[in-house]
Amino acid sequence: MAHAENVDLARLRNIGVVAHIDAGKTTTTEHLLYYSGAKHKLGGVDEGTTETDYDPEEQQRGITIYSACVPFHWAGHTINLIDTPGHVDFTAEVERSLRVLDGAIVVFDAQKGVEAQSETVWKQADKYQVPRLVFINKMDVVGADFRCCLESIRTRLTPHPQEHGQAVPVAIPIGSGSSADSRQPFRGVIDLIHQQALFFDPADLGKTIHTAPIPPECAEEVQQWREFLFDTLTRYDDKDLITSTLLEGQDPPPELTRRLLRELCLARRIYPVLCGSGREHIGIQPLLDAVVYYLPSPLDRPPVTGWDPKTHKEIRRKPDVKEPFCGLVFKAAWHPSGNRFFIRVYSGMMKPGMRAYNPGKDIKENIPKLYHVHADPARGLEEIDRGPAGDIVCVIGLKGSVTGDTLCETAHPILLEPITFAEAVVSQSIEPESSADKDKLAFALEVLQLEDPTFKVRTDKETGQTLMSGMGTLHLEVKKHRLERDFRLKVRVGKPRVSYREMLREARTVTARIDRLGDKPAFAELTVAFTNHKSDKPVEVTCAVDTETQPIPPAFLAAAQRALSEALTTGELGYPLMHTQARILEARFDPQLSSEDAFVAAAIRAYQLATQDNVLLLEPIMKVTVTTPQQFLGNILGDLAARRGEIDQQELSPTGDRAEVVARVPLARLFTYANEVRSLSQGRAAVTIEPYSYEPAPPEVLRELLGE
Known part of the structure; x- marks a missing residue:
């Protein structure tokens, strides 16, 4: 069992690698693991042997689908690396990873610069205020252009440096392109802070680094980039770490330059830029050094904010083992020996044998054991004896918790902001080829929903068909292949169809009264306000009835709320409503004639009155x-x-x-x-x-x- 009691949070980095598809992100990740010693053989995306792409679907397509968490060590630091997908259909994986990361490496293709998906992930990182490094990859390809790539970052991602920060090189390339197409092919990098050239020995896949003086043909360019670096740094040098030294005409000590760069990177005023080529094994170790130098530890991040589930007062928790425990479930993964749940511990200490409270669902979860996980399930789990604040741990077999749920101590409840996901936009019917596999398919679809909050399964009430919905056709195609491969199911799918939604044309307040259920007398009366609202939740059902002045059994109101929620997911035209809120304002009951069924009927009647000739497609x-x-x-x-x-x-x-x-x-x-x-x-x-x-x-x- 591994010990975690003496974790130095200042030496912990929770980072992710994000990029547009095909920018070389997984290859970069492979090299980070290889040079750190976390793996002894360098995998290749084209060969399907990469560490983080352990899923056969990923190996076949050469894309990363499921974010994998891999711990490794570099320069006396522990780095939890979360690999994230680049394909736009899998942005939920990126979104939930960015939520729990402290820092990120954004990889760009030196030839293509900023691409559509790199813009999306950059904005997601802005949303979660994640400090980041820029790595300009593929400097060896035809048409690679370091300056052009930087210019596209400036114009498209950081157009106003005062608001968005600025990408500033700390390393520049020696040459660009390959020997076949360039007179000066890419062959190494120049460290601008130490003013030295770094060459990476191809004989041992770049593990050995040779330092050398700056080549004469690069001297002028180095001067220009150093001036840009120090001009930018001195603009923010409020503590005069390096400005006086520069004014005296001297070079500032590298450690002071790095200290100032770190402060500005953490404040997201500067994004340090490095460059290299994963394929040619150039420039990765300086990137690892930069992770340690510039990206935040959990201690550098602001306290996590949540609220008390009962009083709704705001609560802040610092990343300190002395604080009460709280953590966020940010990923669930099915496994035959028990589903695995990945938890980012934000405060306190998670311990084996504890009972954790899920305040969002008001349930308790047993935590028998804690683990760190290798990316490849074949390498198994490493049991640990505790999970301190700042760490990312794995728990097997949570009963009621899912992605986005908070876990905490019962005596100190806190509800963290849940992870919100985009609505599914495309659906397909799916059925097993053999009717004997019906139950097996239902189980498998349940598993896939557990793992991926953007994947939804429902039964079409009119046709009885099972419909699966997702973020795009590739998303659904990958799910189909997983059913065939992992669950040994033969399935038939229909043509992709659009997932339409409905919305109220106008707000309505209605009163619905029930006097009979079938041929028996009954009673329930509800006044419900239906309004449009913009919220992360597609529909919201609340109750404003004061049960002290109107003593109605809570079970009756709860039944009405459940019925309203269900009705709003079907809509008048057969599609779920969105941006809709139903609020029960008043309720009347009769002690002899009222029942849960009567209140369900009243809720459905209220819904019908509100939506009749009143929905937009x-x-x-x-x-x-x-x-x-x-x-x-x-x-x-x-x-x-x-x-x-x-x-x-x-x-x-x-x-x-x-x-x-x-x-x-x-x-x-x-x-x-x-x-x-x-x-x-x-x-x-x-x-x-x-x-x-x-x-x-x-x-x-x-x-x-x-x-x-």
């Missing part, structure tokens, strides 16, 4: 980003217009040979778009599609759905 709108050679721009724009697309942005690359178009397009017009955009551009355009919003559908869409 909403359709999912997607954000479509197309990067295309300039000569195909006209084709792309014409095609988007034919799909009811609205162009939001259109800009040329700095070289003028490529264009990027950002548009909002109804999902219903996009199912075959990824293939069609290739034929419009002779296979040379790239597209990403991500959920944007739900907006009122035009009348012809409703007519089409109703078969008119």
